[in-house]
Amino acid sequence: MRVRLEDVARAASVSPKTVSRVLNDEANVSDATRQRVRAAMEAMDYRPLPSARSLAGNRSFLVAMLYDNNDNPASTYLAEIQDGVLEACDSHRYSMMMRPLRMRGDDFVRRLDALIADHHPDGVVLTPPITDYAPLLKRLRERGIPYASVSPMSRADNIGVHMDEQLASRTMVEHLLALGHRRIAHVSGISDHGASGWRLAGYREAMAAAGLAEDPALVVQGAFTFASGVAAARQLFALKQRPTAVFAANDDMASGVMWAAHEAGLRVPQDLSVGGFDDIPLASQLWPALTTIRQPSREMGRMAALQLLEVLRGRGDAQMMQMPFSLEVRDSTAPVA
Amino acid sequence: MRVRLEDVARAASVSPKTVSRVLNDEANVSDATRQRVRAAMEAMDYRPLPSARSLAGNRSFLVAMLYDNNDNPASTYLAEIQDGVLEACDSHRYSMMMRPLRMRGDDFVRRLDALIADHHPDGVVLTPPITDYAPLLKRLRERGIPYASVSPMSRADNIGVHMDEQLASRTMVEHLLALGHRRIAHVSGISDHGASGWRLAGYREAMAAAGLAEDPALVVQGAFTFASGVAAARQLFALKQRPTAVFAANDDMASGVMWAAHEAGLRVPQDLSVGGFDDIPLASQLWPALTTIRQPSREMGRMAALQLLEVLRGRGDAQMMQMPFSLEVRDSTAPVA
DNA sequence: GACACAGATGACAGCGCTGTCAATGCGCAA
DNA sequence: TTGCGCATTGACAGCGCTGTCATCTGTGTC
Numbered sequence: 001m002r003v004r005l006e007d008v009a010r011a012a013s014v015s016p017k018t019v020s021r022v023l024n025d026e027a028n029v030s031d032a033t034r035q036r037v038r039a040a041m042e043a044m045d046y047r048p049l050p051s052a053r054s055l056a057g058n059r060s061f062l063v064a065m066l067y068d069n070n071d072n073p074a075s076t077y078l079a080e081i082q083d084g085v086l087e088a089c090d091s092h093r094y095s096m097m098m099r100p101l102r103m104r105g106d107d108f109v110r111r112l113d114a115l116i117a118d119h120h121p122d123g124v125v126l127t128p129p130i131t132d133y134a135p136l137l138k139r140l141r142e143r144g145i146p147y148a149s150v151s152p153m154s155r156a157d158n159i160g161v162h163m164d165e166q167l168a169s170r171t172m173v174e175h176l177l178a179l180g181h182r183r184i185a186h187v188s189g190i191s192d193h194g195a196s197g198w199r200l201a202g203y204r205e206a207m208a209a210a211g212l213a214e215d216p217a218l219v220v221q222g223a224f225t226f227a228s229g230v231a232a233a234r235q236l237f238a239l240k241q242r243p244t245a246v247f248a249a250n251d252d253m254a255s256g257v258m259w260a261a262h263e264a265g266l267r268v269p270q271d272l273s274v275g276g277f278d279d280i281p282l283a284s285q286l287w288p289a290l291t292t293i294r295q296p297s298r299e300m301g302r303m304a305a306l307q308l309l310e311v312l313r314g315r316g317d318a319q320m321m322q323m324p325f326s327l328e329v330r331d332s333t334a335p336v337a
Numbered sequence: 338m339r340v341r342l343e344d345v346a347r348a349a350s351v352s353p354k355t356v357s358r359v360l361n362d363e364a365n366v367s368d369a370t371r372q373r374v375r376a377a378m379e380a381m382d383y384r385p386l387p388s389a390r391s392l393a394g395n396r397s398f399l400v401a402m403l404y405d406n407n408d409n410p411a412s413t414y415l416a417e418i419q420d421g422v423l424e425a426c427d428s429h430r431y432s433m434m435m436r437p438l439r440m441r442g443d444d445f446v447r448r449l450d451a452l453i454a455d456h457h458p459d460g461v462v463l464t465p466p467i468t469d470y471a472p473l474l475k476r477l478r479e480r481g482i483p484y485a486s487v488s489p490m491s492r493a494d495n496i497g498v499h500m501d502e503q504l505a506s507r508t509m510v511e512h513l514l515a516l517g518h519r520r521i522a523h524v525s526g527i528s529d530h531g532a533s534g535w536r537l538a539g540y541r542e543a544m545a546a547a548g549l550a551e552d553p554a555l556v557v558q559g560a561f562t563f564a565s566g567v568a569a570a571r572q573l574f575a576l577k578q579r580p581t582a583v584f585a586a587n588d589d590m591a592s593g594v595m596w597a598a599h600e601a602g603l604r605v606p607q608d609l610s611v612g613g614f615d616d617i618p619l620a621s622q623l624w625p626a627l628t629t630i631r632q633p634s635r636e637m638g639r640m641a642a643l644q645l646l647e648v649l650r651g652r653g654d655a656q657m658m659q660m661p662f663s664l665e666v667r668d669s670t671a672p673v674a
Numbered sequence: 675g676a677c678a679c680a681g682a683t684g685a686c687a688g689c690g691c692t693g694t695c696a697a698t699g700c701g702c703a704a
Numbered sequence: 705t706t707g708c709g710c711a712t713t714g715a716c717a718g719c720g721c722t723g724t725c726a727t728c729t730g731t732g733t734c
Contacts, residue, residue, distance in 0.1 A: 030712065
């Protein structure tokens with residue numbers, strides 16, 4: 001019925017072990033033999049049985065993608081990363097599994113242990129904001145489970161992908177400054193997300209470089225959600241001197257700001273310019289279409305997973321890769337009135 | 338190091354086979370023994386090794402969720418279903434795997450075969466629109482792989498979940514009729530999606546019930562995407578007698594209609610009412626917030642997976658479940674001017 | 675009291691691979 | 705020519721479970 005490794009071995013006139021060697025790209029197989037075995041595998045359409053490989057070889061060929069489903073409201077951003085990770089895993093015949101893990105809550109590490117005990121992933125892809133949660137990283141190291149991170153806070157001792165969020169953020173603010181805005185507000189994200197800090201830092205950097213003293217009233221704390229964007233904007237609009245532009249730390253909050261602007265009867269971009277970050281599909285579907293920072297989420301997921309797979313496959317050359325961003329100027333920003 | 342089944346057996350003074358029976362909820366174990374074994378498993382925090390179970394038992398404890406990533410542009414709808422499926426699988430200690438499968442393209446069935454050969458899922462969850470692709474279903478039956486569907490076209494001989502989309506659609510149109518609208522347009526979805534047909538049928542049913550003859554110019558074909566919604570709306574707005582209300586077959590297209598309305602200088606809802614379908618997060622983030630049909634996607638994914646798991650676990654009582662919908666009246670619909 | 679029978683339990687082999695280690699063959703130096 | 709070392713290959717056991725089948729026990733029947 002099913003073609004087994006033994007069948008391939010017989011067809012290629014070698015021992016099962018040799019077929020196993022070829023299958024796993026091990027050294028010490030002559031080229032002639034290797035080719036013969038490959039041909040036999042091909043001809044018979046041989047597919048190794050994952051469970052047998054795992055049991056005997058003590059690895060699972062499984063990559064788990066960890067995400068926080070608490071601070072990430074049904075995020076398109078995550079879906080895109082997932083898509084990239086899946087593609088990378090597929091290309092190396094690894095399987096991929098999603099693991100929601102709430103960062104709030106003390107059973108965080110316990111849930112990680114359960115994941116390991118139940119599924120034995122060979123490696124793990126970490127997505128924001130759990131790229132930087134120390135107890136988690138510590139446990140992964142203890143267990144000897146390699147991981148790659150998407151946009152981690154610290155780049156040292158870490159593989160995965162990374163974007164210069166601070167520069168991206170600064171670029172957005174400079175765009176607003178170039179349009180003549182001076183009273184530029186910032187709606188920041190949840191404080192323990194690395195992204196929040198960088199984006200805020202980029203905002204401050206640009207403002208300072210323009211010689212503008214920081215007005216604390218113009219920096220409002222949000223939570224990366226639409227609702228928090230609405231709330232932050234209402235607060236900003238209530239100021240005696242309201243901002244002429246708002247830069248929100250992600251698109252969901254930016255859409256909240258636009259919503260609140262409509263509510264307050266402010267026209268975007270005539271009365272208020274709005275900038276976002278991420279370029280999720282929503283950004284182009286808003287009216288007016290949102291000016292934002294585009295990050296290649298799918299590609300970031302893919303590259304992070306590929307870095308991880310390099311490690312899993314015993315190649316040593318994995319690293320932290322820098323990914324490009326771009327400023328997408330659309331219709332939500334305009335010269336100050 | 339790791340606790341094996343044999344260790345539990347020793348602790349409970351029974352044979353390994355008996356522990357296996359308890360683990361798999363098999364019959365013919367006395368209650369006393371069962372409890373003793375359960376206690377031992379608990380005390381030792383025993384976790385069966387999936388690969389060993391799979392290898393010996395010839396099943397994978399794996400459920401694959403199939404989706405079409407061609408017609409579903411990074412859809413939040415799918416992400417929600419996935420979340421529900423994942424929860425259900427977790428609760429029964431099954432693992433879950435995502436499989437994108439392009440319906441267009443002739444290698445469709447071949448890719449399914451590859452999935453089976455490579456991963457051996459015990460069962461499959463089908464999401465729209467691949468719930469009704471005959472060659473796929475045929476192959477799954479041939480291979481003896483049970484499947485459950487989310488919103489399949491045909492409910493016969495099928496397990497999973499289902500919503501009365503036609504009634505939901507009719508409810509939306511009746512809402513518009515009740516507001517006094519008569520020239521109500523419909524932007525339909527891709528024709529080989531079951532949902533498109535039902536939603537169109539519900540529209541027609543409501544219009545006919547209101548005694549309105551169908552105006553073919555008011556029914557425009559879309560493709561479930563934002564861009565197709567924009568295009569359809571432009572076409573509708575160009576009509577000598579433009580509609581006073583548009584019901585789009587999903588929220589992405591509805592957001593496209595609103596976008597085009599803004600573009601054309603039409604105020605929503607004063608000059609044009611707009612209705613959608615799905616209630617994705619976007620719906621509440623638009624200005625004005627979109628009136629739409631809410632379907633419990635997450636719950637639908639969860640229930641469909643649970644039905645499938647009943648079959649996989651040998652219970653015979655799986656079925657096609659009807660899920661409720663609700664009309665979410667927000668700010669994009671108003672009485673006709 | 676003898677027998678049949680169903681429920682409860684265990685012995686044992688084996689699922690399809692890989693790790694370990696031994697065996698083989700070959701080139702090259704002395 | 706002999707011997708040594710390295711590259712190549714294979715024999716064999718075993719990973720941690722479950723399927724099959726045999727065995728044992730207690731109960732009901734006549």
